[in-house]
Each structure stands twice: as structure tokens, then as C-alpha cells.
Amino acid sequence: xxxxxxxxxxxxxxxxxxxxxxxxxxxxxxxxxxxxxxxxxxxxxxxxxxxxxxxxxxxxxxxxxxxxxxxxxxxxxxxxxxxxxxxxxxxxxxxxxxxxxxxxxxxxxxxxxxxxxxxxxxxxxxxxxxxxxxxxxxxxxxxxxxxxxxxxxxxxxxxxxxxxxxxxxxxxxxxxxxxxxxxxxxxxxxxxxxxxxxxxxxxxxxxxxxxxxxxxxxxxxxxxxxxxxxxxxxxxxxxxxxxxxxxxxxxxxxxxxxxxxxxxxxxxxxxxxxxxxxxxxxxxxxxxxxxxxxxxxxxxxxxxxxxxxxxxxxxxxxxxxxxxxxxxxxxxxxxxxxxxxxxxxxxxxxxxxxxxxxxxxxxxxxxxxxxxxxxxxxxxxxxxxxxxxxxxxxxxxxxxxxxxxxxxxxxxxxxxxxxxxxxxxxxxxx
Amino acid sequence: xxxxxxxxxxxxxxxxxxxxxxxxxxxxxxxxxxxxxxxxxxxxxxxxxxxxxxxxxxxxxxxxxxxxxxxxxxxxxxxxxxxxxxxxxxxxxxxxxxxxxxxxxxxxxxxxxxxxxxxxxxxxxxxxxxxxxxxxxxxxxxxxxxxxxxxxxxxxxxxxxxxxxxxxxxxxxxxxxxxxxxxxxxxxxxxxxxxxxxxxxxxxxxxxxxxxxxxxxxxxxxxxxxxxxxxxxxxxxxxxxxxxxxxxxxxxxxxxxxxxxxxxxxxxxxxxxxxxxxxxxxxxxxxxxxxxxxxxxxxxxxxxxxxx
Numbered sequence: 001x002x003x004x005x006x007x008x009x010x011x012x013x014x015x016x017x018x019x020x021x022x023x024x025x026x027x028x029x030x031x032x033x034x035x036x037x038x039x040x041x042x043x044x045x046x047x048x049x050x051x052x053x054x055x056x057x058x059x060x061x062x063x064x065x066x067x068x069x070x071x072x073x074x075x076x077x078x079x080x081x082x083x084x085x086x087x088x089x090x091x092x093x094x095x096x097x098x099x100x101x102x103x104x105x106x107x108x109x110x111x112x113x114x115x116x117x118x119x120x121x122x123x124x125x126x127x128x129x130x131x132x133x134x135x136x137x138x139x140x141x142x143x144x145x146x147x148x149x150x151x152x153x154x155x156x157x158x159x160x161x162x163x164x165x166x167x168x169x170x171x172x173x174x175x176x177x178x179x180x181x182x183x184x185x186x187x188x189x190x191x192x193x194x195x196x197x198x199x200x201x202x203x204x205x206x207x208x209x210x211x212x213x214x215x216x217x218x219x220x221x222x223x224x225x226x227x228x229x230x231x232x233x234x235x236x237x238x239x240x241x242x243x244x245x246x247x248x249x250x251x252x253x254x255x256x257x258x259x260x261x262x263x264x265x266x267x268x269x270x271x272x273x274x275x276x277x278x279x280x281x282x283x284x285x286x287x288x289x290x291x292x293x294x295x296x297x298x299x300x301x302x303x304x305x306x307x308x309x310x311x312x313x314x315x316x317x318x319x320x321x322x323x324x325x326x327x328x329x330x331x332x333x334x335x336x337x338x339x340x341x342x343x344x345x346x347x348x349x350x351x352x353x354x355x356x357x358x359x360x361x362x363x364x365x366x367x368x369x370x371x372x373x374x375x376x377x378x379x380x381x382x383x384x385x386x387x388x389x390x391x392x393x394x395x396x397x398x399x400x401x402x403x404x405x406x407x408x409x410x411x412x413x414x415x416x417x418x419x420x421x422x423x424x425x426x427x428x429x430x
Numbered sequence: 431x432x433x434x435x436x437x438x439x440x441x442x443x444x445x446x447x448x449x450x451x452x453x454x455x456x457x458x459x460x461x462x463x464x465x466x467x468x469x470x471x472x473x474x475x476x477x478x479x480x481x482x483x484x485x486x487x488x489x490x491x492x493x494x495x496x497x498x499x500x501x502x503x504x505x506x507x508x509x510x511x512x513x514x515x516x517x518x519x520x521x522x523x524x525x526x527x528x529x530x531x532x533x534x535x536x537x538x539x540x541x542x543x544x545x546x547x548x549x550x551x552x553x554x555x556x557x558x559x560x561x562x563x564x565x566x567x568x569x570x571x572x573x574x575x576x577x578x579x580x581x582x583x584x585x586x587x588x589x590x591x592x593x594x595x596x597x598x599x600x601x602x603x604x605x606x607x608x609x610x611x612x613x614x615x616x617x618x619x620x621x622x623x624x625x626x627x628x629x630x631x632x633x634x635x636x637x638x639x640x641x642x643x644x645x646x647x648x649x650x651x652x653x654x655x656x657x658x659x660x661x662x663x664x665x666x667x668x669x670x671x672x673x674x675x676x677x678x679x680x681x682x683x684x685x686x687x688x689x690x691x692x693x694x695x696x697x698x699x700x701x702x703x704x705x706x707x708x709x710x711x712x713x714x715x716x717x718x719x720x721x722x723x724x725x726x727x728x729x730x731x732x733x734x735x736x737x738x
Contacts, residue, residue: 002656003719007710008649022649028642031441035467353438353577353597407596410547411589 017123017145029352033361039393041315041380042361044188044336048251050307055295056251056287063286075282077273079105079258083289087258090292091244094220095234098260104269105280109218109245109257113137115272116214116241116259117144120178126170129181130158132339132368132377134188134216137181141370146178148370155330157194158182160201167209179212179241184232186219186335189368189379193333196229203236218245218257221301223334224309238262246288248336249301254284308336314387315380318394324402329380336383339365341376343405348378351404360396432496434465437488438598439575446485446707449714453725459732466496474503481732482507484704488574492704493519506738508731510703514679518701521571521603524678528698531677533670535698537562538605540571543596551589558604559585565607568592570599574702576641581607610691612640613657614712615671616705617684618727622734624675626668627716631657645710653712655719663694670696682731685713 033040063071078084084100091098106112113136121127123145129137131150141148149170151162163180170177182202184194194202206213215232223229233242245257259269291297315338319329326343340362342348349364365377380397382390431454433447434440447463454461462479464470466486474482482505490496494515500507510518518524522540529535539558546554559566568591569579578598580591595602612632617624634640635650644651659667671686678684678701685705689697705713707724714724 002654002658003715005653005655005715006649007644007651007653011649028441029438031444032436032438035436035440037436347593350594350597356438406547407543407593410543411551411593 017143020142029356030361032356038356038359038361039385039389039396040361041382041385041390041393041397042363043384044381045384046248046252046336047304047307047384048253050303051251051300052295056291059290059294060283060287063283063290067286071283071286073282075279075285077104077277077279078270079103079280080282080285080289083256083285083292084258086289086292087244087260090221090249091231091233091242091260094217094228094231096231096242096260097234098237102260102263102266104259104261104266104273105285106243106257106259106273107255107277107280108247108252109216109243109259110136110140111273111276112243112257112259113140113214113216114143115269115276116179117141117146118272118276119265119268120212121146122176124176126175126177127179127181128163128166128170128177128211129370130183130187130190132189132365132374133181133370134183135363135367137216138368138370141181147175149177150369150371153187153190153192155192157184157187157192157198158202160198160205163202164205167205167211171209177209177211179214180206181214181216182232183216183219185217185229186222186332186337188219188335189337189363189365190339191330191332191335191337192339193223193229199230199232200235203232203239206239207236213240214243215240216243218243218248219335220244221249222305222308222336224305224312225333233260241265249304250288250291250297254288255281256284256288305334308334308383311382311385311387311390312338314390315382315394318391322394322398324398324405326405327401336381338380338382340378340380342378342401344376345408346401346404347375349375351400354403355397355400358396358400360393360400362397431461431463431483431485432466432470432491433463433485434467435486435488435491435496436466437486437491438573438577439487439491442575442706442708443485443487443491445709446487446711449709450483450485450707450724450728453723454728454732457725457729459725459729466490471499471503474500474505478503478505480506481735483728483732484509485707487704487706489572492574492702493572506735508728508735509682510678510680510684514681515703518678518680518684518703519572521569521700522601524674524701525698528674528677528701531673533673533677533698534695536567536606536608538603540601540603542601544600546592551592555585555588555592559588562604562606566591567605567607568595569603569605570595571601571603573598575645575706576639579641581639608689608691608697610689610697611657611659613659613667613688613690613696614716615667615686615688616713616716617671617675617680617686618717618722619682619731619734624672626672627722628656628719629659629664629667630655630712630715630719631659632712645706651710653715655715659690660694663690663696666690666694667696670698674698674701682735683713685716 084103121144127146130153233240242260329340363379365374433443494512498512525535566582578595582591613629615629616627631654633652634644674686675684685702687699
């Protein structure tokens with residue numbers, strides 16, 4: 001008897017929105033990147049070992065022992081009210097005045113993105129985003145069949161003139177723009193920050209085109225040099241939906257983020273959250289709440305900032321010392337990432353296996369563009385490896401780029417590798 | 431069982447390993463899975479297993495190196511010996527060996543990247559196209575899972591293909607592209623006698639090429655086993671896998687990839703000494719087409735290697 005089969009026997013049954021969900025060979029390379037022999041400048045994992053883990057452990061033990069019957073019970077979809085109060089105190093550091101009633105706790109800010117796409121995006125709707133943009137957001141938008149219109153950024157963040165031009169064009173084309181998705185502070189992956197002057201301009205342009213703004217701000221409190229910049233939400237409570245997270249300021253393992261939205265939107269988000277997961281983990285919420293109530297969390301954020309600043313400095317110094325001519329990179333004033341541009345004609349995605357062979361990993365730029373461009377770029381993160389490892393990683397990377405330049409000189413400029421859709425992010429590449 | 435490793439195929443190996451472990455445990459084989467890392471030697475020395483089953487793909491797994499280490503530790507293992515692995519792993523060498531054994535294999539050249547640097551890429555590639563014609567298939571001389579491979583239909587696309595190939599290895603095998611039915615024929619030894627399992631026909635989906643995504647993710651690659659071939663072509667193809675297994679001195683299991691052209695002629699492409707065992711892999715499909723169970727087939731090989 002003949003056996004007729006497919007790699008995936010269910011392929012004809014999936015919804016249209018699942019068709020684009022395929023992993024690329026790049027994802028397979030990251031399986032190697034997790035080995036200790038490889039210096040990974042790829043993952044965006046916060047340095048949780050810098051936390052007082054014994055204190056956190058004690059806190060968790062006590063939570064279960066003293067309040068277990070509540071902590072281990074179902075919670076609500078909107079999230080614990082006391083935690084939401086605390087979240088408002090955190091947002092106040094960036095000038096946001098909000099009512100806890102307008103906050104929805106989410107499973108990391110990633111779920112906030114998913115819920116927003118779920119309630120706002122119909123197939124074919126347009127989401128405007130920076131070029132490059134956060135890979136996890138692009139994956140979510142693709143899953144809801146949104147079309148992403150990219151707007152370029154420079155060292156001062158999103159370029160207002162380009163935003164105006166893009167929104168104007170989309171309006172003339174009769175397209176339905178649902179929102180501008182932006183990471184204003186210490187951008188993932190570009191590392192740049194939207195200047196104060198541009199913030200007002202971006203809000204004005206969006207108001208003129210009646211477009212909502214989704215402000216994704218996981219890194220806002222991790223600036224190295226100055227006080228946190230004023231959030232976009234602080235200046236327009238009706239137009240801006242704000243996403244926050246404790247993943248970088250406390251620990252990603254609790255999976256606690258939040259959305260702050262206008263009241264009506266908040267109501268929809270809660271209904272959407274109920275259908276997505278019924279209720280949050282009370283244990284996680286109580287842990288974060290307890291941490292904020294009893295621990296010197298602002299001091300801890302300061303410690304994180306010092307740690308990341310030292311690593312940023314090491315990375316920038318190493319790049320300046322070691323990278324071949326023709327490479328350029330951003331100089332982040334906070335957050336986790338440097339965005340590197342290779343000399344003309346080089347392809348960071350095609351080069352990735354050679355980098356793995358040289359025992360260094362990065363994220364190729366293509367993942368951060370919905371349109372398959374970005375070949376010349378790569379994201380380097382300095383948040384996780386120790387400074388000595390960062391320097392070693394950059395040394396290895398520089399050698400790989402040198403080799404690639406030599407290959408390019410041999411074969412001439414080549415066409416970039418094909419990219420289909422958005423590379424689905426693996427957890428350690430976020 | 432050894433799975434993981436540091437090759438580009440680590441992910442595939444881990445998937446293979448988990449599947450094999452489940453299959454063996456269902457046969458009540460006491461199996462432990464280990465990565466090829468800094469803790470491996472200590473573990474193998476401290477608590478030596480009866481038999482080692484290497485399910486490592488790519489370099490070190492298939493090039494004989496890890497098996498050399500197993501020999502140094504006086505451990506018994508399933509699969510080919512190091513010398514045979516080295517020959518099979520290097521595709522140009524394997525092609526030369528099977529050609530001497532009378533098998534047909536596409537004309538090819540194997541060129542290291544330094545050569546292009548020293549002699550000038552354009553001059554060399556022009557000569558390659560003039561001699562071998564188009565289309566061509568470019569792949570790393572050593573490597574698996576179709577990583578770094580591409581079909582080249584026009585000369586202008588060759589430099590890009592070479593760059594893509596050199597991202598995965600330092601020597602490129604450029605071979606005449608033969609179109610036809612893509613087959614994978616697995617060989618397994620039963621009581622020491624190699625038998626060829628039913629040929630699995632591979633029909634790549636939308637992309638038209640059986641590349642990495644088509645192998646493990648895309649979902650639309652189709653497999654037909656036994657392949658739809660005239661009896662004579664099927665016999666010739668099975669004979670090719672069997673001959674390759676023997677000519678290369680392989681042991682226990684192997685998988686030969688070949689193409690049957692439109693005239694019914696089989697062309698040897700390459701052989702794998704540690705074939706993939708994932709849920710989408712060809713070896714388990716071939717076993718299933720032969721009504722053999724993965725767990726019991728591997729258990730039998732393990733039992734045999736325990737004493738030989």
C-alpha cells in the first residue's frame with residue numbers, strides 16, 4: 001500500500017492567518033546560539049541574576065504560605081486592583097497621570113499587543129510602524145493580517161516628515177490606518193530615542209490624520225544619562241494607548257505587563273483578555289505587587305541602569321576599536337540594543353551561519369522589517385553577556401565581517417537572500 | 431543517545447533525539463539523552479552505557495569525530511565507523527567512491543573559497559558554466575539539511591549561490607542539476623544484513639525546492655512511499671542505495687538521496703550516516719512504509735551492537 005503524507009498533515013485546515021506562521025532557518029541557528037561556547041549578542045534577555053534572588057525567593061515563599069488560598073486561586077482578566085494602583089505610580093515617573101481603572105494587566109506587554117490587534121485590526125488594515133520595528137510586534141500584526149507601513153527613523157527616532165508623508169499617502173490611497181505603533185525610548189532594535197521636540201510633532205501629525213498611537217515602552221526607565229523622558233501618553237490621554245512591562249525593570253519570568261487605554265478601549269480589552277485567558281496568574285501579580293510595595297525597586301532599577309550602562313560602553317568601545325571600516329552603528333542612551341549597519345552589499349542574514357561557526361550570534365536585520373528588507377543591518381544586544389564576553393563577541397564578529405568583505409571582493413556584490421514574511425521570534429531573540 | 435551538538439543542525443538533532451527517545455522508551459529500552467558538550471566525557475566514563483546511539487547531525491556528528499571519541503572510550507555504538515563516516519560526510523569524496531563502484535552521479539567540481547580568491551571568481555565560474563552547463567546545484571561539500579544549497583538557473587545567479595554556500599562551509603560542490611523524481615532510500619541492517627527500505631518520493635510544495643523550510647516547517651512538502659516508479663527504475667534506485675551503503679563501508683543505517691531522471695536513470699546525490707529522525711524526516715517514513723516500527727528497529731540495532 002502506498003503511503004501519501006505531508007510534512008504537516010493539517011496544512012489545509014489552518015486559518016488563513018496561520019499560513020504565514022513558519023519558522024525560518026535563522027531560528028534553527030539560534031538553537032546553537034544558546035550553547036555557552038557561543039557569545040550571544042542576539043537575545044534580549046535582562047540580567048535577572050542582578051536581582052536579590054534570595055529576597056525574591058523569600059517573598060514568593062511567604063506569599064504562598066500566608067496568602068496561598070488567594071494567590072493560587074483564579075483572578076480577574078483586568079488584573080489585581082492593588083497592582084494596577086502600583087502600576088500608575090510607576091507610570092507617574094514618566095509624567096503619566098492615570099486611573100487604575102483604565103489599566104489592564106497583561107501577560108507581558110506582548111499580550112497587550114495581541115489584544116490591541118485583536119480588537120482593532122481587520123485583515124488588510126494598515127498599521128504604521130518604525131523601520132525597523134520590534135520583531136514581536138510585527139509577528140502579532142502579521143498574525144492578524146495587518147499590513148505594516150514602515151516609516152524610517154534616525155538618531156532622534158521616528159522622522160516626523162516621513163510619518164506625515166506616509167499617512168498622507170495612505171489617506172490618498174483610501175487605506176484604513178488603525179494606529180501608529182512606536183517604541184519611543186531606547187528602541188528595539190534601533191537603540192535610538194524619540195527626541196522631546198519630535199514627540200509633540202508626532203502627536204500633532206497623528207491628531208491631524210486622526211490616527212491612534214500605540215506607545216510601547218518597556219525600556220523607558222532604563223535610560224543611562226538623564227531622567228526618564230515624558231511619555232507620549234502624558235500629553236494625549238485620548239489618542240495614546242500605552243504599553244508597559246515589568247520584564248526589564250523587575251523580571252520577565254512573572255510575565256506581567258500592562259495596557260493603559262481610554263476607558264472605552266479598556267472595556268473592550270478586558271473582554272478580549274477574558275476570551276484569551278480567562279484570568280491572570282494571581283501568584284505572579286501578587287509577587288510584583290509585593291515587590292513594588294516592600295522592596296527598594298527604584299534602587300534596583302538604578303542598579304540595572306549602571307550594569308547596562310557599563311555593558312553599553314563596552315560594546316560601543318569594542319565596536320569602535322574592532323569593526324572594519326564601512327560599518328556604522330547607533331549609540332543608545334539606554335535600553336538593550338545597538339543597531340549596526342554593514343558596509344554596502346553585505347547581507348547580515350546570509351552571514352549569520354558564518355558568525356555561528358565563529359561562535360558569535362546576532363539577530364539579522366530582516367526580522368525587523370515586514371517587507372523583507374533590512375539585509376544590511378543587525379541587532380546587537382549588550383544586556384546579557386558580561387563585558388569581557390561582549391568584547392570577545394565583537395572581536396569574533398569583526399573577523400566574520402572582514403571575511404565577508406573579502407568574499408564580497410571575490411564574488412562582487414550579490415543579491416540579498418530571499419525573505420518570506422516575518423521570522424517568527426523565538427523567545428530568546430526578543 | 432547523543433543529540434544536540436554544536437552544528438547548524440542542532441535543532442534538528444534535538445528533535446530527532448526526542449522522537450527516538452520516546453520510541454525506544456515505548457520498547458522499554460533504558461535510554462538517556464546527552465548533548466555533546468563539556469560534560470559528556472565525564473558522564474560516559476563515569477557511567478558507561480551498554481551502547482551509544484549517536485543522533486547528532488552535521489559536523490562532528492556525521493564526520494566521524496564523535497565516533498572516534500567513542501572508540502577512544504572503548505564504547506560500542508550504533509552506526510558507521512569513523513573512517514567510513516569521514517568519506518561519506520565529504521560529498522565529493524563519497525561521489526568519487528560510489529562512481530568507482532559503478533553508480534551514476536551528476537558531474538561536479540569541488541572548489542574551496544580560497545581558490546576563487548586566488549584565481550578570480552569570474553574566470554573560474556565562467557569555466558564551470560562552460561563545462562557543466564546550466565542549471566547547476568550548489569551545496570556545501572560537507573553539511574546537511576540542505577543548508578546553504580541553491581539551484582542556479584542562470585550564470586548571473588551563481589556568485590550569490592556561492593556566497594550562500596560559503597556561509598555554511600569553506601568548500602562548494604557545484605554539480606549539474608538533474609531534474610526528475612527526488613527519492614530518499616534508507617538502508618537498515620536486519621540481523622547484520624543490509625536491506626533497502628521502500629523509496630520515499632519527495633514532492634516539494636510551493637517553493638519547488640526541498641530546502642530547510644520545506645524539510646522541517648513549511649508543511650506543504652508531500653511524501654509518497656513507496657515512490658511512484660516503474661518496477662525497473664525502483665529496483666535500480668534501491669540497488670543504488672544498497673551499493674552506496676556497501677561501497678562506503680557504512681554500518682547499521684544510512685540514507686541515500688538520489689534523483690531518477692525522466693529517462694528512468696538514477697543519479698546518486700549524497701548519503702547520510704545519521705539520517706534525520708524527526709516527525710517530518712524521511713527515515714521514519716521509510717520504516718513505516720515497510721511496516722516497521724522505529725522503536726523496535728532501533729532496539730534491534732542496539733541489541734546487536736551490544737555484543738558486536
